[in-house]
Amino acid sequence: MAKKEKAPDDGTQPAKKGKLKLIIIVVLGLLLTVGASVGGTWFVMNKKVQQAETAKTESAAPVRLPAIYEKLTPSFVVNFNMNGRQRYMQIGVALMGRDQVKMDALKAHLPQVRNQLVMLFSGQNFDTLLTPVGKELLRQQATSSIQELAQKQVGQPTVEQVLFTNFVLQ
Template sequence: MAKSEAAAVVKDPATKGKLKLIILIVVAVLLAIGLSVGATWYFMHNAQSKPAETAETAATGKQPAIFEAMAPAFVANYNQNGRQRYMQVSITMLGRNQADLEALKVHMPVIRNNLVMLFSGQDFATLATPVGQEMLRQKATASVQEVAQKELGKVVIEQLLFTNFVLQ
């Protein structure tokens, strides 16, 4: 009997140490679970409130940009110093309202005609410079905005973008 009491006394300190370790692990796991649930709730709550804020700013700010490519690319011929030269330019329109862009498509033959006339009336040497290209882009934008103002009563596009510009 003395041996069993001594064995019980020896097992008690080891059992108490293991019990403390188990309790510590359980508390740590519960704390980790609690933190993860709390963080998830916090970030999900913030994510749900942000679309309402963006809806507010969309009502007061600009609408998202809509890009509409004008196909096919424009090609213009030039005669410089007795040599035949070419310009090819692909254009994309930047607008904010899809319905207005669709309405502008009805007038695309007039727009394309005005742009072809504008492009063919340029000096080839000027087009070879970045400043000349930017001036041409601004003139083309003004030309399309003029047609939109005349036909639709409002400016539909913000600007024209040259997505491909080749001089040969």
């Protein structure tokens, strides 16, 4: 039987294997370098985007200004006729806002503010005002009434709250 003949050993086979290994190592090195470059770039860019978003969030957060109080003097005195008896209510009022410029603009309209409050106070039920809930409802109604008036006259609600500094029923 004939034996297979071996190819002459002239060194061509080992040279092919060595070159193939070198090419694979170089290609893997290039892939790792490109991958590291892309990953590093993404990491740095993502960090900058997060810092920019954080800066936007911090700058967009509203800064709460200190409260400014404008006391309306003299106090409001309103009379009620209840079951043939004359009843009186005296209320001291202060307006609370946070923007001095807008509060000054509203001062020009104080006669309208006082009128609005007198009309609101005189239309109340005396028995309802005897309860704490009734007083709080009146305060909330006064706040919304003044905010509507300020919206018409100044262009913004301006007044955050109407506060009662004195409340006497007789």
